[in-house]
Amino acid sequence: MAGIVVKMGSYPESDVTFLLKDLSDFSIEKSTQERENLIQSGTHYSEMLPVEYKPTDEYMKLFYASLEESKQKVAEAVGIVAEQIVQKRGFNTVLCSLARAGTPIGVLIKRYIEFKYKKTLPHYSISIIRDRGIDENAIRYIIQQHPDHSVTFVDGWTGKGAITKELTCAVDRFNDTYGTKLSAELAVLADPGYCSDLFGTREDFLIPSACLNSTVSGLVSRTVLNEQWISTDDFHGAKFYRDLLAEDVSNLYVDTISAEFSTIEKKAVEIASEFLESKEEPDWRGLSSVSNIQKDFDIDNTHFIKPGVGETTRVLLRRVPWKILIQPGSEEKLKHILLLAEDRGVPVEKYTNMSYSCCGLIRPVGRDK
Template identity: 65%
Template sequence: MQITKPVKIGTYAEDDVVFLLKDLSDIKLEDSTANREHKIQSGGHYSESLPIEYQPPKEYVELFWKTLQEYKQKVALCIGIVAEQIFQAKGENTILVSLARAGTPVGILIKRYIEFRYGISLPHYSISIIRDRGFDKNAIHYIRKTHPKGKIQFVDGWTGKGAISIELTKACKEFEQKYGFTLDDSLAVIADPGYCTRLFGTREDFLIPSACLNSTVSGLVSRTVLNEQYIGEDDFHGAKFYNDLIAEDVSNQFIDVIVNEFTNIADEADQIALQRNHEEIEAPFLGMEDVKKIQAEFAVKTTNYIKPGVGETTRVLLRRVPWKILIRDISSPFVQHILMLAEEKGVEVVEYPELNYLCCGIIKSVKEENK
């Protein structure tokens, strides 16, 4: 097998992350949200095209900065807790492998924390994982060949109902069956409101500021693409570099703001991580209970249309066709950006106090509408 070499893509320093992605910047992959939704719901796969990158109004960007200032220490503490857990378990041989793209800034922050705390610079790669198609095997082969003694730790931003956790476990099993190599399928995240992993900063459903924006807080890299027209057998999965958005890019500023808080939270993070090591932490995927209840109550065709949690609800509003937004408490500071987006897009907001998550986005069934 020919091993592809990584190319430089995005606005992060290569010391922070190496993207194992094929650069598809010159190819027109974008389609309107309505067209994409219709294709996806008619059997096409979401990874074959890209949504047009939503550029938020000034008020929304201001809200991002406001929430970042308010919750920077909370995010830093969650990063510290999960970084301490990873390092205590895997030590200097850890290879951080973040799932593009929400996992990328989180992987960078974990890497920076371990460097700040232990003086060790861990390798960090960002790879593609796609629902129903698994992770990029060529990327895993590259990492294994480059770091034969390394212990891979997968990293993402947050959990919703656990679809990516399930996909990761499945991909790791298939990889082991095919290549005889066992991968640790644990997923390290900032927030785990879905109770999908044992490796988390918090299980509170709160607003991670990087969930507010798209590529402009993820190194100007698009969502990942797996389309056979452009991705060959030996290629990494693809992505675009939105060079035209350089003026709006806040990716490195976001990292710096959180990193500056590490000195304030390191001792507390260490204590919480040590305590977690002595606890029996379960991952019962509680989020699916909420999802099934919502599916029955609102007669939603498939659980794929139900996206619980602040991060996932934000994504529904930014790049899908939303039908309704359910919110447990509309006065929560973590949902103000969601209320702003819902109003801008004319989406109904339903107060739904019996939700375990803070909020939930329901995608519109566009096929029904077109009949």
Template identity: 60%
Template sequence: MNKFIQNPAKIGSYREDDVVFLLKDLSEYQLEDSTANRERRVQSGQHYSESLPIEYQPPRAYVDLFRQSLDDYKRKVALCIGIVAEQIYQLKEENTVLCSLARAGTPVGILMKRYLLLRYNVSLPHYSISIIRDRGIDENALHYILEKHPQGKIQFVDGWTGKGAISLELEMACQQYEKKYGVTLDDRLAVLADPGHCTPLFGTREDFLIPSACLNSTVSGLVSRTVLNEKYIGKDDFHGAKFYRELLPSDVSNEYIDSITAEFPFITTDAVKAAAKRNLETIEAEFLGMKDVKKIQAEFSIESTHYIKPGVGETTRVLLRRVPWKILMRDPSRPYVKHILMLAKEKGVEVVIYPDLNYSCCGLIKTVKVDKK
């Protein structure tokens, strides 16, 4: 492996001691397009990572709902962070290197780092890197981490699981990395919530509302989705992202982190007990969510499982940055789906009551591609 000398760009609104983004700063480029145009291009063959959606700027009522959700669930989120952070630390201890998958994993990785600092008085290194479905992980970022921490044990971190596409992408990427460079990586993904049953390292398997799923960059350090486009990314570059400095007045990223961090002293005892019990169990990654997805695909005659996004987090993403067709909902009276009902009403998207669903809800993407003749 060649010596890696690229320095990380200083992007994002998080504190540097919370996370280092191993991303190329693409802020000067115009990468966004309307949701409708972008959806047509993606469904006609362009990879989603080559461009960016326009950042959704929510109305005041929606931001108020985010703040209410944060107030309602901050202790639950803190407990889930504590449980999975304890699992990780018991496995890898001081050699742990937290490696969040940008961008949904970044706030989760920061919270794990903060929890472990409070609990064990150890400040673990924490990086945020890119992984892209069907394109793999940023190998240059992995080179950088391994050179900086030759004795480190990388722990990959994400926000939640849907049907498990990223878990499978990570597993494949780690296999390819070992084959190319002779380095074995732990491909188990640590997440706050695992409703898809895709990993043994999780805080909960309940499909509940993680407040950071409600918003885009304004709760993720003002960093965009990651970009892999050969126009802007060379072979020695990190994958790219934009830093939305113009959204600083709307940024709640650090407010979110600080609110959850303040709950850690109240949940530590329960987190330690739950993690100790979890580590005695044999927990398999069964990818149960795909059973729901296949059933929905057949019932609604959907061309590809890529157009089916199960779970609260993934359904929120469909409404914020894709062209939604329908929302399937197990029980619209559940508190975890209030923001989804608000977004669906705002965007004129049909909500279908679908009781036979393991998730709280599921977002279906509209087919908009133009057939080539």
């Protein structure tokens, strides 16, 4: 028996169906410092939620400016990924976004395919949790609803590739258990970690939806897996922050990017064909960068290293950062990182021994320097 489908989030139902249990009535949030202490003492991050960071007016101005500046670039990357999905999978596939960073990207891919091909693909958003796997009840629900479709997993970007590995293990386990033949190939907008072979770009650039939390992801929280609220028959859980409706820019974001599809359509087709022909294999070079950082900064656990623009932003929004590393010369495209670091009093260091434009380091509990 699978979980119960409820209406969640601020996107139109035509854009996405969230396969998540609504935990909005429960108090799950912990302060940033309390959550950090619990995580570093062994509590799994998925058992609680961070308090939502409320962006300043200055930061929101930066979000709008970055959206205006990068809307065509993001639209092009969406088109490139969508064209590859169509060429590899056809139209008989379900888009399955990994909540929550994958959700806006899945909405955009669905919209691009509707714009270009006049085909409507089913789109769901489900939970995957590092070290805990994917929501098997949600996958079973999708297969029951669409028995003749393949499933295409979608995420926003790659960092170290932890979710890529988690997905591969989870899908292998699911296929072994249920005798299915799901593909663990992960479609991402940006692959700076070089760990996916279905991507829009490998440039480590600012995807504006990485700037914010729930207010750009349909007002849905991170996903929760805590047996206090989630039984074996339930979908993984999340909260729907209805009280933030006035601050929600989720639909503005996808509407702004979608409006650019007509300008990038031709280029997206050409680049997607080039990518499919060249078949550039992932070389996981991001992991070499992580090894360099681990050694140079004497860090015990790679979980404390969050490389790439998207992951660095997350560190600043919901963890206790120790320091931020940036590639010299990339300051102009990392304005939101520098602003967040200044807001939170986090030191920024120039560092060249990495393939990313920036990296966030989490402060180990008890470490001062």
